[in-house]
Amino acid sequence: MNITKSETESKILRAVRELGSSPLTEAGVVEHIHPLFSRSLDRNQSSDEIYLANHSLGRPLDEIADRVANSLDAWYTDLDGAWDLWLKERDQFRNCVASIAGCSQADAVVPKTSAGQGLRAVINSLPESKPNIVSTRGEFDSLDFILKSYAHKDRATVQWVDANNEGLYQTDQIIASINQETDLVVLSLVCFVTGQLITDIHRVVEAAHQHDALILIDAYHGFGTLPIEFDKLGADFMVAGNYKYTRGGPGACFLIIHPRHLSSDGGVPNPGSLFTTDTGWFAKKDPFAYRRQDTPEYASGGDAWLEATPPAIVYAQANPGLELVDAIGMERVRKYSLEQQQFLVDKLNEVGVQTESIPQHGAFILIPTQNGQEVVTQLKANGVNVDARPCPQSGRWLIRLCPDMLNTQAELIEAAKRVCRVFEELKA
Ligand SMILES: Cc1ncc(COP(=O)(O)O)c(C=O)c1O
Known part of the structure; x- marks a missing residue:
């Protein structure tokens, strides 16, 4: 079996072609990639939730429903x-x-x-x-x-x-x-x-x-x-x-x-x-x-x-x-992810929320806390969907926050404010 691409250009490949080959920018992603996710993004309008659990369950493209139906x-x-x-x-x-x-x-x-x-x-x-x-x-x-x-x-x-x-x-x-x-x-x-x-x-x-x-x-x-x-x-x-x-x-x-x-x-x-x-x-x-x-x-x-x-x-x-990921290319996906993560870290630090710095890391950032489960429940109640895991040996909790291409900077600024409010209320 050789690696081949499909012969007719799909909606996804067209969107990525129109996005161009330069490094990803929010404007380009919003214009070309967001329309592929209209159903996932509709949820943003109706729920007021900021989804930052993209490291757990990624948000689906519209095309999935069509392909499965097919x-x-x-x-x-x-x-x-x-x-x-x-x-x-x-x-x-x-x-x-x-x-x-x-x-x-x-x-x-x-x-x-x-x-x-x-x-x-x-x-x-x-x-x-x-x-x-x-x-x-x-x-x-x-x-x-x-x-x-x-x-x-x-x-x-x-x-x-x-x-x-x-x-x-x-x-x-x-x-x-x-x-x-x-x-x-x-x-x-x-x-x-x-x-x-x-x-x-x-x-x-x-x-x-x-x-x-x-x-x-x-x-x-x-x-x-x-x-x-x-x-x-x-x-x-x-x-x-x-x-x-x-x-x-x-x-x-x-x-x-x-x-x-x-x-x-x-x-x-x-x-x-x-x-x-x-x-x-x-x-x-x-x-x-x-x-x-x-x-x-x-x-x-x-x-x-x-x-x-x-x-x-x-x-x-x-x-x-x-x-989608294959067409955009891993170098660009990675660079954009690191930029988004740094932006979120900066916004959290600006409002006084301390993040944990792991120099070489994957796609999510961390906030250490005493009680991960309680903080996650409160964050969700305040419209920030994230999760937390205990470190296997020490039991220390780390909240994981993962921005992705569907998150805008405006959302990340708002998420930082909400996280700050919850941490102040809980003194976590
Ligand atoms: C590092 C890692 N490996 C594996 C899995 C999933 O394992 P499985 O497919 O066996 O449930 C996860 C799920 O979160 C994971 O984070």
């Missing part, structure tokens, strides 16, 4: 003929994810319904029946829980790397935990609580490989908000998904396998090699030949990592957001 219409009108459209949407999904993640081989992108499902497929591909895994205390709950359940069932040994007193992870400490016994390293590119970006993650990849270990990177808080070069980084696996920065809703996640691990011919793998038991008939060689031999014969390339019948309509839900 996929459903095909079912009503074409019945099993709908599979042609559904699989075309799936291929487009793989193409777009590969392009955004810097992966040269689109079939190396294997759709999953969650990032955790990708992690399980990887653990269940390892030759070792009880692998030694190195990970950090800062992984998202889903991956953290999966690793703990494997350890509890005696199906893995997990060595956990702790954060320092500020809740940050030190690359050297992660590297020092990897040794000859290590089979797999599981590490976030951007930590979900603090937003810490592991800028020298390539050093962890190199260290893992020096010890013949594999490495899986959880890029959920990086994908669609900052440039990622998967091939160049050389990690063995990457998991992420689309309900945050690429506005694709839940269920549209993926695992990427480095092309060097993919076989161009497929066939029956050596039992001691890297192939997953999280599988199903879509991973078979020639699935529609219905051959039943006693040894599993896998498809070639990344298709060997597919599973059973896929949730085919979810790709229509995810593709518009992927197409």
Whole structure:
């Protein structure tokens, strides 16, 4: 499968072409990109809420409703003929994810319904029946829980790397935990609580490989908000998904396998090699030949990592957001995000709200507080939709605020005033 763009220019591609190729400005984004979100933006008029939880659930484009309806219409009108459209949407999904993640081989992108499902497929591909895994205390709950359940069932040994007193992870400490016994390293590119970006993650990849270990990177808080070069980084696996920065809703996640691990011919793998038991008939060689031999014969390339019948309509839900981000380009998305974040930090600081400064970070800013849940409830009651997470070890709460292309500076100024009012009332 090659990376291709759709032949007819969609509304999204036209809007991005008309936006031009210069760095993003609020005027340009409002004129060209906002009309793609009329339904999401209508809510602003009716609710008076300022949405800054874009790092949690991204806001949907209008096009999603049309594309999903189209996929459903095909079912009503074409019945099993709908599979042609559904699989075309799936291929487009793989193409777009590969392009955004810097992966040269689109079939190396294997759709999953969650990032955790990708992690399980990887653990269940390892030759070792009880692998030694190195990970950090800062992984998202889903991956953290999966690793703990494997350890509890005696199906893995997990060595956990702790954060320092500020809740940050030190690359050297992660590297020092990897040794000859290590089979797999599981590490976030951007930590979900603090937003810490592991800028020298390539050093962890190199260290893992020096010890013949594999490495899986959880890029959920990086994908669609900052440039990622998967091939160049050389990690063995990457998991992420689309309900945050690429506005694709839940269920549209993926695992990427480095092309060097993919076989161009497929066939029956050596039992001691890297192939997953999280599988199903879509991973078979020639699935529609219905051959039943006693040894599993896998498809070639990344298709060997597919599973059973896929949730085919979810790709229509995810593709518009992927197409938008891919067309704008990650460098521009990242630059605009950093400018918006700095603007919000400045406005908060001007009204006396202290923010936590993490020099290299993802797409959200932080406000430390004693009681995250209470503050978030009050902020929502005052029309600022954000969330908060406790640091895994210290329990210290951090409120996460993520402006995105739909937020204007006027909104961010108003949000800062509302946050200040709530903090004064709560003395938080
Ligand atoms: C870093 C990170 N990884 C993974 C996930 C989601 O994991 P899953 O798709 O397994 O629910 C999230 C969700 O917020 C996340 O922040």
